[in-house]
Amino acid sequence: MRIGIDVGGTNTDAVLMDGDSVLADAKVTTTPDVTDGIVRAVQRLREQRDFDPAALTGVMLGTTHFINAIVEARDLAPTAAIRLGLPATQSLPPLVGWPDNLVSAIGGHTYLCHGGHEYDGRVISELDPGELHRIADELAVNEVRSVAITSVFSLVNSEFELRAAEILAERLPGLRVSLSHEVGRTGLLERENATVINAALGELAERICDGMVATLRTIGLHAPLYLSQNDGTLMGVDYARQYPVMTFASGPTNSMRGAAYLSGVDDCAVVDVGGTTTDVGMLHRGFPREASAEVSVGGIRTNFRMPDVLSFGVGGGSLVRHEGADVKVGPESVGYRLQDEALVFGGETLTATDLVVAAGLTRIGDPERVASLDRDLVSAGLDYVTDRITGTIDRMRTSRALVPVVLVGGGSVLLPEELPLASSVLRPEQFAVANAVGAAIAQISGDVDRIFAIQSGQRDAALDTAKQEATDRALIAGASPGTVEIVEVEEIPLAYLPGNATRIRVKAVGDLAQSTSAPSPVAHGRGVR
Amino acid sequence: MAWDLQLTDLPDLARGSALLGAGGGGDPYLGESLAADALKSGAGSVRFLDPDELGEDSLVVTTAMLGAPTVLVEKLPNGTEAALALRALEQRLGRPVTATMPAECGGMNSMVPLLAAAQLALPVVDADGMGRAFPELSMTTFGACGLPGSPMAMADEHGSVAVVETGSDNRRLESLARALAVSMGASASIAIYPMSGRDVRRTAVPRTVSTAVRLGRAVREAQERHSDPFSALQEALPHTVYRHGRVVFSGKVVDVERRTADGFARGRAVVAPDRAVADRTATDSTAADNASADGAEAMCELVFQNENLVARVGGRTVAVVPDLVTVLHADSGEPITTEGLSFGQRVRVFVISAPDRLCTPEALATFGPRAFGVDEDYRPAAPLP
Secondary structure, eight states: OEEEEEEOSSEEEEEEEETTEEEEEEEEEOOSSHHHHHHHHHHHHHHHSOOOGGGOOEEEEEEOHHHHHHHTTOSOOOEEEEEEEETTTTTSOTTTTOOHHHHHHHTOEEEEEEOOBOTTSOBSSOOOHHHHHHHHHHHHHHTOOEEEEEETTTTTOOHHHHHHHHHHHHHSTTOEEEEGGGTOOSOHHHHHHHHHHHHHTHHHHHHHHHHHHHHHHHTTOOSOEEEEOTTSBEEEHHHHHHOGGGGTTHHHHHHHHHHHHHHTOSSEEEEEEOSSOEEEEEEETTEEOBOOSOEEETTEEEOOOOBOEEEESOOTTEEEEEETTEEEEEEEEOGGGHHHHBGGGTOSBOBHHHHHHHTTSOOOSOGGGGTTSOHHHHHHHHHHHHHHHHHHHHHHOSSSSOEEEEEESGGGGGSOSOOTTEEEEEOOTTGGGHHHHHHHTOBEEEEEEEEEEOOTTOHHHHHHHHHHHHHHHHHHTTBOTTOOEEEEEEEEEOTTOSTTEEEEEEEEEEOBOSOSSOOOTTTOOTTOO | OOEEEEGGGHHHHHHHHHHHTTTOSOOHHHHHHHHHHHHHHTTSEEEEEOGGGSOTTOEEEEEEEEEOHHHHTTSOOOSOHHHHHHHHHHHHHTSOOOEEEESOOSGGGGTHHHHHHHHHTOOEESEESSSSOOSSTTOSHHHHTTOOOOSEEEEOTTOOEEEEOOTTOHHHHHHHHHHHHHHTTSEEEEEEEEEEHHHHHHHSEETHHHHHHHHHHHHHHHHHHTSOHHHHHHHHGGGSTTOOEEEEEEEEEEEEEEEEETTEEEEEEEEEEOOTTTTTOSOOHHHHHSTTSSSTTOOEEEEEESEEEEEEETTEEEEETTSEEEEEETTTOOEEOTTTOOTTOEEEEEEEOOOGGGSSHHHHHHHSGGGGTOOSOOOOOOOOO
16 A cells, blocks of 8 residues: 655645545645645545555655745755856856855855776766865855766766765765766756756755654654655655755656556546646656657756646636637636635636536536536537647647547636547546645656767667666666566767767656665666766 | 856857757767866856957967767767867877867857867857868868968867878878778767968958857747747847858758768758648648749759758759758757658758858869869858848
């Protein structure tokens, strides 16, 4: 048995699952101190279905806490960005293009040092321990407690990042270190940015993770705690302490994965309708399609693996405005005041929910209050919502074929049972807690992303090496042997380079092993060569 | 007329250069960041000279970065390489350089001369030798007009400098430069094609940097007004050396195939027609854009070698190099590089007619379809009727 929890901005959802079945579900309001909401959600589960805490193999948690800390520039640690690459890279120093408020929130300490590798593994310049010793002295004076170390082409060779970390840690016991080859992909500035963000979140991550573990202990849950990450897979709580940045996009990912699980459809469009917004994403073999372009977080360019999700402002609480035959729904919304303001609840505001009730599609509140609504207005409003969603699905779909559509989220009652462009429309039971289900069923992954020099006739051997590395990393991270499969292979030949230098990205995914101990961060395989 | 490029013009220049890069030319964001840094640490602006303002015997040297786009975004330059190469070439020639100039106006290389210019307090000539981006140093209007690229200087971040002489053999220069660039870590800067003001006027594609700024601005302003960026481009182009451009296909990328051959990223992409609304109603405005409106199933095939070379719709060639085949995001009009093309993107294929200097028999022999192994004659893309 396991518990999945999704801590959203408005609601905290939780489910108790055993194997494939959802035994209990709960939805409570998210509290400023997120742990309160978690405790109440778990209590609800126990009221519905009492269970033996010892039978739990894991508690899986999705949270938007860390991404919000960056967006709001709060709770960030004084952080130094150390780049190894001199004499290259001076043209654009660390933190270039960062918003001023974030630079000052982390103290803006940046250093350029010798180091770095060429694309083919040659050294740009040797590491200079003297430079790092001087930096250590300055960090001590400035009370910097967290550093992000980025070396040029560290995905080709991570040696300098590891050695620099050792040198600094020797001088500064207790220093938190984030290494870029463990965090990001090729593209120095974007990877460095992700690493600095990760370093800046270190202290907050430690506090939150400790708080969550302690909270679960106090309510008698001793199963390992996992956090869900951007790609729909899990990380142990100790790993989350070190790599909070990996949780950034877990919200939409969880709802998409949950939708696939509940509906049994692996290749489909997922439409998650909330109170204020709707997210649309595409699932391929059960995993969200990743955004191909750089993703900006809080105004910072990064290259995180983020799901490719389009959002727009239509949800259950959206305002309905009409001028003659012209009817629009959203993007303004009554938000959490739906229970007071919507007509069906005795309020004064015409919302999308009122249209649904008037059309007889669902029974919420008092249908009598919307019985006299103009029929044309109701159908025009619902058509508007359908059109918005159809247009968004069309932007997302990858072929001209009709796609299965799975509807989740509390607001999905807005949508009809048939949609244009949809080969089928499914609204699974427990659609309202798909997020928490997505967290509960999350798997374990291993990634490889680096440049291989492929000799003539050796392409298959290079791909096999990459696949084996990805598989090993998934196993080290806690995947169950025998369940790991390769879900993604991408080859990008690099222009101008001889020797067929090729960037290969491989992802392996497997089911969580049924052990009761979380993988240690040291043993976690991501990025370790 | 001379004009000053300000920091605030850079995003427009980056967008316009990506557009003129026809899918190649490297990451425009990186070029923009580098140029911004150079302007901020320099005078804040760079002076651009019209080719007509150059003295007959002034000495102009083009500057550029050379390397694999994926390496450029990882091993960033230290920023002084282009100035170093320019100084080395100056020394070799034994006379001071009057101005620098982009070798290509497509992609990040339209911005690299700004680095050298800001550091050496030199003006930049508003012209280039490609009118777009091409993958080889020998593929220039300068070369097509008989100008030698050599002597050429190449510098890396360590301050290593090589000067290469190949007389008037520009193909040999290209192959030596490539070997040198690889040994410099696949990212280096060059100063190449030294020429007189007279030669600039005779051989260069004029006013391409100001054109890039203008086109980039047209797209941005259309986005800000929520009007159609494609019509904005169509209206801006007749005022430039490019004369006209239009959407030849709208749809969704359904296949991208890449391979490395002879050191280039070669490949093809397939765009399927967008039938967004047609599935539901009879009025489909996007499908009407497609040249294939009569044959509804026709796909658009793009062939590229770093840059897009050919666009075919339903097997029929609608545009071929040196005309500029660019792929733009269907909604925003933002250009997409060939490395950035991916499955599922909704795009429009936009064709811009090549400037006259790219269409002479000598130019077509240097960078026409057959120079890329495309066995067709160049036929200019037709303007809108």
